[in-house]
């Protein structure tokens with residue numbers, strides 16, 4: 218509203234609505250209520266332990282003063298293509314729980330994000346909660362980005378998850394990018410390049426190259442398209458190397 222992107226006639230304050238502030242885990246999902254503050258995500262011991270990539274992502278959202286008030290739902294619905302929470306929603310195949318006065322429905326993240334600041338949510342709908350699907354417990358992870366200053370929106374952001382079987386071959390791979398298109402994207406070509414392969418620097422470099430070729434980044438006042446493409450390759454490679462170090466049970 219400060220940027221005059223939205224000039225609503227009526228404003229509904231969700232602060233008094235009960236039941237939107239819960240953080241709930243089961244074996245399959247983390248359910249984040251729409252009014253959970255970003256700071257509460259950051260401070261949640263259970264999120265740090267069970268879904269540490271979310272903790273790493275939220276620490277890169279703005280500054281503490283903003284995270285104290287900013288909500289999970291506000292960020293997820295605002296749908297900035299460089300924002301960390303929508304990136305994680307795409308990386309973790311999240312499901313959005315929406316409700317209006319008559320009915321409820323669920324929408325997968327891949328269908329929810331439709332373009333720049335554009336989602337599938339209807340004017341009469343409320344986001345109630347977002348269910349992040351839990352990755353395998355032993356997989357490695359990394360969420361990293363390049364921004365002009367700490368706390369700025371990312372020029373490019375990446376979230377990766379990496380798991381491998383007993384034979385050392387990759388059996389779980391997620392590569393998602395923010396800031397390279399009108400909405401956060403999963404890079405399936407990079408995931409396919411990783412699946413079934415043995416971990417290693419050369420593979421990560423190749424996956425970074427595949428990701429860089431798969432995107433068609435925008436130009437804006439912050440960066441050229443080619444610089445964003447370059448960052449994509451570098452960040453994917455770095456994030457995969459970090460994720461490899463974090464795979465549990467590896468020597």
Ligand SMILES: Cc1cc2nc3c(=O)[nH]c(=O)nc-3n(C[C@H](O)[C@H](O)[C@H](O)COP(=O)(O)OP(=O)(O)OC[C@H]3O[C@@H](n4cnc5c(N)ncnc54)[C@H](O)[C@@H]3O)c2cc1C
Nearest residue numbers: 251278279287288290291292294295300301343344369370
């Ligand atoms: C200086 C600054 C720097 C920032 N840097 C970053 C950054 O680096 N990374 C990042 O990810 N974010 C960043 N942000 C965004 C910030 O973290 C908040 O997510 C954002 O401002 C939204 O705030 P809010 O939660 O109060 O939502 P609001 O501003 O209240 O809502 C945002 C939009 O979502 C809609 N909405 C909110 N809740 C719901 C709901 N439950 N159901 C349906 N619609 C809903 C609103 O109608 C509105 O259109 C930054 C913000 C500022 C001001």
